[in-house]
Amino acid sequence: MRIRKEHGPASVFAGSYGWRSSGVLHKAQTLLQRYMSLAGGYSGHLGDYSTGAAQVIMPHVVGSTEVYEQQTTFPMILEHSQVIVLWGVNPLNTLKIAWTSTDEQGIEFFNQLKASGKTVIAIDPMRSETIEFFGDKAQWLAPNMGTDVAMMLGIAHTMVTKSLHDKAFLDKYTTGYDKFEEYLLGKSDKTPKTAAWAEAICGVPAKQIELLAEIFSKNRTMLMGGWGMQRQQYGEQKHWMLVTLAAMLGQIGTEGGGFGFSYHYSNGGNPTRSGGILSAISSTVAGGSSAGNDWATSDAVNSFPLARIVDALEKPNTKYQHNGHEGTYPDIKMIWWAGGANFTHHQDTNRLIKAWQKPEMVVVSECYWTAAAKHADIVLPITTSFERNDLTMTGDYSNQHLVPMKQVVAPLYESRNDFDVFADMSELLKAGGRKVYSENKEEMDWLREFYDAAQKGARAQRVNMPQFNQFWQANKLIEMRNNEKNDKYVRYAEFRADPIMNPLGTPSGKIEIFSKTIEGFGYKDCPPHPSWLEPVEWKGSAKEGQLQLLTAHPAHRLHSQLNYAKLRELYAIADREPITIHPDDAKARNIANGDLVRAFNDRGQVLVGALVSDGIKPGIVCIHEGAWPDLDPAAGGICKNGGANVLTKDIPTSQLANGCSGNTALVYIEKYTGPVLPLTAFEPPKGESAKA
Structure with missing residues (x-):
């Protein structure tokens, strides 16, 4: 006080x-x-660390945060999509994550997608677990890290020059495309964003970029975008450009077409169920200052x-x-x-x-x-x-189950x-x-109140839920009823059907490819239409020996949760967090699989275990995020557990969103030859008990 x-x-x-x-x-x-x-x-x-750039730029473009919204459903994709593009997304890893609890339906969808014979194209600098899962059922394209916008611009330029873009859709449902096209064709900056121009930046052959333009435009295409690419300097441009590309295809609001930014998170696409939805405790207290008492409730x-x-x-x-x-x-x-x-x-x-x-x-x-x-x-x-009672739903979008979380131990x-x-x-x-x-109210009073409100909501939808005491004693989850209408949900279908009666939440009511609002801000680091901007640290600025650092989601933990668990034995190398290195980069540095490696830059240094694999593009290394920092002051501050953020750059994505740029970093790597440094990341501080 x-x-x-x-x-x-x-x-x-x-x-x-x-x-x-x-x-x-x-x-x-x-x-x-x-x-x-x-x-x-x-x-x-x-904002947050997950989608800091996207959740600010998307309201300017489509009128909602988009990243935390229900997606066109799995059944509609399986029935209608012909081409599915996994752009910087690794759902086999990240579908384990939800804000509440996962409903676990997304993995089954991807199993069905794999068996469907549909064209799946994965665009990622690393051969992720998802790409491994699809095997020869998917085509893997590996651009240089952070160059997604350039690659998309190359596709878009090809579409325009070959008249593959949907002019009618752009005229009716978007605003500002004409100004973007001037940039795309080089009329405004004297640099046409051709496929060859894009190849020089992203490393994907121009012929492949041109082929993608053909494939996307001549098939019902769903662009599934991930979040990692917007966790980079100028990250706002990534999702803006992907939406622009989808608009040029003219398939937004169609069955199985368009784009989505949450197929990899909390099982977006699993249809929303009918039934009760739990409310939650508020960050403010009922009866605040407006009720006449003297408590500050700001x-x-x-x-x-x-x-x-x-x-x-x-x-x-x-x-x-x-x-x-x-x-x-x-x-x-x-x-x-x-x-x-x-x-x-x-x-x-x-x-x-x-x-x-x-x-x-x-x-x-x-x-x-x-x-x-x-x-x-x-x-x-x-x-x-395990030491308290609570309730939860599964599926942030589906609300598929209501689950009792009963206390196990005192x-x-x-x-x-x-x-x-x-x-x-x-x-x-x-x-x-x-x-x-x-x-x-005490713990069980609150839970009863939340449940009773959900039960009332379910009753309004003609879904029966047992009384709270019966539910709590049975200790079984409740599965909500399927909703046939929701099974066929198509994002932006109403907007497409009637953009006048169902406008988007943008100033124009349309998809804003050029934003007058952003233009008015005057930010040099966030132009008013999607643009390629060179990051301060990327392949194009790398000094001799430097590699780009990718900080992807780990497969065996949720961010930092479970880093200390026995699961660590399944992936740790030399008792450290792994670093994935391409064989060419490893050979050039005399690093063998299983070696202890020092990764470093002017921000810090970490110890990691070498995982030499052709599943990553040369010039890039990957240290998965979430390892507990274990810095040793007596050894030059080296992190003994391989915490990736010791190396990453703490700069904003731009003045617009100020999101994190965790995937903007260059590092050096070398075989570690120093003294043995025991791991202490999971030990309590000196003088403290692990029971604290």
Whole structure:
């Protein structure tokens, strides 16, 4: 409270973000912010690390965030699509991930897709698990990393010069195409974006690029785009250009055609079911100041882009641009991080560590001794999902199941539920605070309330759900009913049928290939139409010996979760995180499969185990994200566990979105010949117990 009184609510950063346990009640970040709202406000965050660029650019282009939206359904793709393009997407890995819990239907869809005989084209600098899964049932094209826009421009240029683009669709459903075409044909900058021009940048042969234009335009084509390509400098351009390419094909809103950015996440495309949907606890308390009491119930008093947290710590009270607005970073004196592992998902770990020393106090609520917990002043031991009761849905889009999450064991050692921690702390704010925070409800009261509301919603759709006591005692999930209409859902079908009556949420009501709004911002790093912009670190700027670093999602864990588990034995090499290296790059450096390797640049260095494979494009190496940082000050700060973000560059995608650029980095690699450095990533701090 002293910090808040002396420096104001903006000095307390509670924009805590990260992965979490499933559940509608025990949501650490929400519960923290609920408490901070009662305390008088806090500084929060905008956006996230997953889709920081896309979720800001897409509303300007199609009127919604797009990345967290239901997709044209699996049945419609299997029935109508002829060509499926997996552009920078690895669904066999990432479909394990959902914001709630996965409904696990996406893998079966891809099994059916593989057996269907449809044309599948995978565009990725690495032969991902998904590409391995399809085998000879898919064509793999490996562009240079970060050059997707150039490749798409080459396809688009071919379409125009061969009259393969759908002029009628562009005239009726889009705005600004004419200005984009001037750029595409080189009329505005004297550089035609030909297939040959694209080849020089992306490395894919011009003839192949021209062939893609033919294939895409002459077949019902679904472009499935991933998120990794927008986690790069100028990442906004990637999704904008893919939408533009889909618009030129003229298939948006058709059965099995168009584009989608969430087929790889939470099983987007699994049809939405009919039935009950759980609500969740709010970050604000019922009966706030508008109800006449004297409790401060404000939300964040200052919010800034999440991926710019280090900028905020380094440069308090300075101004920045974001999505057409000028903001001011708060002067953060205290950080409270709950339910997230920011030391694994933020770029440039060494810079983060230095910035983390600036606040007077850092509090972390955690179940494990993560790197974030090790860099805190105070650590509150919190229960795992096995030590508390909760409810969840499966499928962020399908809402296929309602699942009881019954407590398995009593809280171990001194751990407590986040809810109880913050409820008791609310009592310290003022007498009666616990009652206000909890709304005079305990754990099972909340769960019953959430369930009863879902049951009421189900009843309105003529779906029966048992009474709560019966459901809880049975301890079985409820599967919601199929909806035949939803089975045939086609994204943008209503817009295509009548763009006047069903306009998009853009200023024009149409797909904005050229955005007057963005033009008005005047950002040099985000032009008003999709453009190829050279990143500061990529193949074209590499010095001799430098390689591009890809930080893909891992196959055997969810980001940093499970890095400490026995699963690690399935993939660790030389007891370290693997680094995938092309045989040509390994040979040039005298590195053999299984060797211990040092990867380094001017931001840091890591130890990794060599996985030599032709499943990655020469000039690129891959260290999967999520390894727990294990920096050794006595050994030059080297990360002994291969944390990829020790090497990545902490710069914004652009002034528009300020997303993270975790896939913008150049590194050197060499065979490690130094002293043996034991792994300590999973050990508690000295003097602390693993039980803490």
